[in-house]
Amino acid sequence: MMKNDSLIKINSYLSFKLGDDEFAAHVGKVLNILELVKITPVPKSPEYMKGVINLRGAVLPIIDTRMKFGMSPTQFTQNTCIVVMEILMEKDTIQLGALVDSVLSVVEIEDDQIQPPPSLGSKYKSEFILGVAKVEEKFIMILDMDKVFSSDELILVMDSTEDL
Amino acid sequence: MSIDKFKDKFKEEASDNINDLENALLELEKNTTNKDLIERVFRAMHSLKGGGAMFGFTALSEFTHNLETLYDKVRNGLKVIDRKILDITFEAADHMKSLLADELMTNNEIKTKHKQLAANIESLISDDTQTDVIPKSGSSSESSIKTYYIYFEPNPDIFANGTNPLYLIDELNSLGNCKVFAHFNKIPPIDEIDINKCYTYWEILLATSTDENSIADVFIFVEDQCKLEIDEVADNDITIHADFIHAITRLAIEKKDVGIVEIKNLIKKLKLNANVALAELNEPEKRIESSKVKETTISSIRVSSIKLDQMMNLVSELVTTQARLTLFAEKTNNTELNAIVENMQKLSRQIRDNAFDIVLIPIETMLIRFQRLVRDLSQELKKNVVFEAIGAETELDKTIIETLTDPILHILRNCLDHGIELPEVRKKLGKPEQGKIILKSFYSGTNVHIQIIDDGAGIDPEKIRKKAIQKGIISENDELSDTEIFDLVFMPGFSTAENVTDVSGRGVGMDVVKRNINELRGDVVVDSEINKGTTLTIRLPLTLSIIDGLLVRIDNDLYVIPLSVVNKIHVVDHDSISSKFNNLIVLDGVQYSFFVLRNELGYKSEPPKTERLILVSYETGLVGLVVDEVFGENQAVLKSLGKLYKNQALISGATILGDGTVALVLDTNKMIKKFSKNSEIIN
Numbered sequence: 095m096m097k098n099d100s101l102i103k104i105n106s107y108l109s110f111k112l113g114d115d116e117f118a119a120h121v122g123k124v125l126n127i128l129e130l131v132k133i134t135p136v137p138k139s140p141e142y143m144k145g146v147i148n149l150r151g152a153v154l155p156i157i158d159t160r161m162k163f164g165m166s167p168t169q170f171t172q173n174t175c176i177v178v179m180e181i182l183m184e185k186d187t188i189q190l191g192a193l194v195d196s197v198l199s200v201v202e203i204e205d206d207q208i209q210p211p212p213s214l215g216s217k218y219k220s221e222f223i224l225g226v227a228k229v230e231e232k233f234i235m236i237l238d239m240d241k242v243f244s245s246d247e248l249i250l251v252m253d254s255t256e257d258l
Numbered sequence: 259m260s261i262d263k264f265k266d267k268f269k270e271e272a273s274d275n276i277n278d279l280e281n282a283l284l285e286l287e288k289n290t291t292n293k294d295l296i297e298r299v300f301r302a303m304h305s306l307k308g309g310g311a312m313f314g315f316t317a318l319s320e321f322t323h324n325l326e327t328l329y330d331k332v333r334n335g336l337k338v339i340d341r342k343i344l345d346i347t348f349e350a351a352d353h354m355k356s357l358l359a360d361e362l363m364t365n366n367e368i369k370t371k372h373k374q375l376a377a378n379i380e381s382l383i384s385d386d387t388q389t390d391v392i393p394k395s396g397s398s399s400e401s402s403i404k405t406y407y408i409y410f411e412p413n414p415d416i417f418a419n420g421t422n423p424l425y426l427i428d429e430l431n432s433l434g435n436c437k438v439f440a441h442f443n444k445i446p447p448i449d450e451i452d453i454n455k456c457y458t459y460w461e462i463l464l465a466t467s468t469d470e471n472s473i474a475d476v477f478i479f480v481e482d483q484c485k486l487e488i489d490e491v492a493d494n495d496i497t498i499h500a501d502f503i504h505a506i507t508r509l510a511i512e513k514k515d516v517g518i519v520e521i522k523n524l525i526k527k528l529k530l531n532a533n534v535a536l537a538e539l540n541e542p543e544k545r546i547e548s549s550k551v552k553e554t555t556i557s558s559i560r561v562s563s564i565k566l567d568q569m570m571n572l573v574s575e576l577v578t579t580q581a582r583l584t585l586f587a588e589k590t591n592n593t594e595l596n597a598i599v600e601n602m603q604k605l606s607r608q609i610r611d612n613a614f615d616i617v618l619i620p621i622e623t624m625l626i627r628f629q630r631l632v633r634d635l636s637q638e639l640k641k642n643v644v645f646e647a648i649g650a651e652t653e654l655d656k657t658i659i660e661t662l663t664d665p666i667l668h669i670l671r672n673c674l675d676h677g678i679e680l681p682e683v684r685k686k687l688g689k690p691e692q693g694k695i696i697l698k699s700f701y702s703g704t705n706v707h708i709q710i711i712d713d714g715a716g717i718d719p720e721k722i723r724k725k726a727i728q729k730g731i732i733s734e735n736d737e738l739s740d741t742e743i744f745d746l747v748f749m750p751g752f753s754t755a756e757n758v759t760d761v762s763g764r765g766v767g768m769d770v771v772k773r774n775i776n777e778l779r780g781d782v783v784v785d786s787e788i789n790k791g792t793t794l795t796i797r798l799p800l801t802l803s804i805i806d807g808l809l810v811r812i813d814n815d816l817y818v819i820p821l822s823v824v825n826k827i828h829v830v831d832h833d834s835i836s837s838k839f840n841n842l843i844v845l846d847g848v849q850y851s852f853f854v855l856r857n858e859l860g861y862k863s864e865p866p867k868t869e870r871l872i873l874v875s876y877e878t879g880l881v882g883l884v885v886d887e888v889f890g891e892n893q894a895v896l897k898s899l900g901k902l903y904k905n906q907a908l909i910s911g912a913t914i915l916g917d918g919t920v921a922l923v924l925d926t927n928k929m930i931k932k933f934s935k936n937s938e939i940i941n
Contacts, residue, residue, distance in 0.1 A: 134912070151914060
């Protein structure tokens with residue numbers, strides 16, 4: 095718990111893009127950003143679980159974040175990155191790699207800049223979003239990474255316009 | 259802070275001591291007059307008492323003190339070991355364990371138990387009704403003297419360390435009756451003599467009441483500067499026999515050295531050693547066993563398991579890095595580099611083998627708990643059961659042993675409760691009244707088999723079938739082989755016991771047993787014959803962390819198939835397989851069923867023209883697995899796929915290849931089981 099306290103005091107967030115939307119994760123959750131490497135697929139597993147890679151001798155599972163958010167599968171481009179994160183899952187801390195379309199920057203967001211997520215009109219379920227912040231005229235959704243990746247659900251609100 | 263550390267250390271040692279105590283008690287139960295065993299029990303208690311007092315475990319120390327008093331009486335022949343004493347000591351051993359965990363007895367149950375046990379022990383001590391014990395023939399003081407043979411050959415340069423070997427021999431002389439034979443045959447001709455070197459060596463017969471360790475203590479500072487052998491040769495003072503000394507002296511003059519074999523022969527010839535000779539004749543195995551125990555205690559050290567785990571991780575990484583280095587060196591075509599890398603590879607392979615050997619521990623280490631369970635439970639159930647272990651020296655990865663203990667305990671409970679019948683019933687059936695449970699372990703390839711065999715009632719397949727139908731697990735029309743029926747025992751919620759007892763039969767357990775064993779990449783099968791008994795076979799991999807594998811390709815992905823299951827590889831035409839009906843193929847005149855992995859694993863790309871069919875062994879025989887290409891052997895350091903892939907059943911783990919990519923290791927057994935189920939549905 096000590097660790098968490100010190101994390102909260104840092105107000106740095108890593109922002110990244112999925113499609114046209116910008117998201118951010120607290121830097122305390124982010125361990126590493128990797129370039130795309132060959133992913134070994136694991137047969138007969140859910141589609142958003144892309145497979146595994148070798149991270150310095152350990153096996154790291156890779157999640158297609160876009161698919162988790164109900165978007166089309168990630169198209170691999172030069173900008174595609176793997177964000178290595180530490181996620182709290184049923185009391186265990188696990189490491190995983192999240193595929194994102196591109197990593198933008200590290201932004202400082204003060205606590206008072208963060209607004210509660212809008213309960214209506216958002217594409218995404220509010221329980222996965224810690225808040226929304228306005229940085230340089232753009233809205234960034236700050237995600238609760240533990241909830242995003244430990245949940246089996248899709249993050250998208252089911253009755254959204256996108257075709258599932 | 260630091261005292262806590264010592265306390266932890268003591269707890270560790272104490273639980274070892276309690277273990278040793280239990281072990282000795284179990285042996286003592288079979289042989290209640292064995293002095294060595296009583297001595298062992300006494301020693302274990304003594305160290306518990308001493309250590310307990312030193313580190314503030316007062317309750318434990320006082321408690322053990324009373325027990326010690328009881329056994330002191332036994333030792334001095336004032337009491338004999340009987341059921342009552344044994345029972346209470348076993349109970350006491352259990353209680354000591356709880357005292358270790360809860361030294362201040364905060365738990366009231368423990369407190370009551372403590373008082374009750376202490377009172378019982380006291381009453382046993384003061385109970386002198388038993389004193390009509392026949393004292394052992396021969397006075398006890400004489401029998402405690404033993405004769406040892408000591409071979410002492412100092413290194414030539416021992417003087418350089420300021421050691422005078424004669425002082426050591428003097429010291430030996432002070433321990434008891436001592437006969438020294440000096441040998442001078444290694445002294446070189448006079449012009450070659452270096453006066454700074456020692457050329458003499460000695461053979462010594464020492465009759466003393468101290469034990470082997472205290473004799474070894476004499477040599478403690480020169481241990482690594484000499485050749486030293488200490489062996490017990492007789493259980494009394496044989497140096498007082500003139501014939502013997504005469505004969506030995508003659509031998510010593512005639513020959514270069516007498517040697518232990520010669521001495522033992524002499525002792526036998528002159529019949530100086532009544533007890534030992536008899537014991538040797540009667541129970542040769544036991545002798546060997548106890549000497550083996552002695553050896554291990556002297557020559558082993560204690561290492562924390564965390565350190566071992568760290569070492570194993572490092573070795574795994576070394577193996578992976580080595581593979582990369584080898585791959586890289588091959589590409590450079592630099593002969594010098596290649597030579598070095600080849601050497602490195604040899605070394606890392608040796609390190610790996612050594613490291614894996616270190617974490618292997620014998621099945622023996624689990625046995626005490628099993629013996630205790632069988633003993634206690636059979637008494638409780640009023641059954642007469644003997645437990646026997648065969649091949650207990652078989653070694654397994656320590657993590658496997660740790661995980662395996664509970665499942666085996668459960669299996670044993672089942673054997674005792676449902677398997678072995680009551681003595682009356684057995685008698686009626688014409689079986690010996692005493693039931694038997696055998697724990698048999700042996701190696702088979704890269705696997706270890708552990709069998710739990712009982713000669714009890716056996717399992718009636720018809721009964722299981724009915725029960726399974728009643729529970730809706732199978733349907734009336736299902737035709738199952740006996741093996742498949744026995745396999746139902748492992749289904750969750752399945753229990754055939756008519757009465758749910760305290761011990762087992764609640765239907766929890768056997769499925770957990772199977773799951774635990776599966777998690778270790780092993781499996782378990784039951785075989786049984788009515789009224790003959792049941793055999794449960796657990797098959798386990800030798801280690802969890804490394805396997806020899808066959809590297810294969812499917813589409814663009816690499817997979818590893820454990821080499822231990824691979825039988826043969828055939829080249830097959832794609833057309834010839836795709837036209838096969840019912841997934842059956844005839845190879846070398848034998849028909850095999852096969853699965854095309856690219857289809858089963860969901861690959862959609864175009865298959866190559868020729869493919870490889872790998873025959874792997876499966877429960878029911880050989881089964882073919884079709885892959886695109888076979889690359890060859892590969893050393894796979896197994897890594898878990900992690901929690902996210904915990905539902906993945908076909909893959910037993912991942913391994914990192916030389917080029918840094920990840921290959922998945924296939925669990926062929928589970929895979930084939932699953933695929934054949936799927937194809938049944940299709941058919």
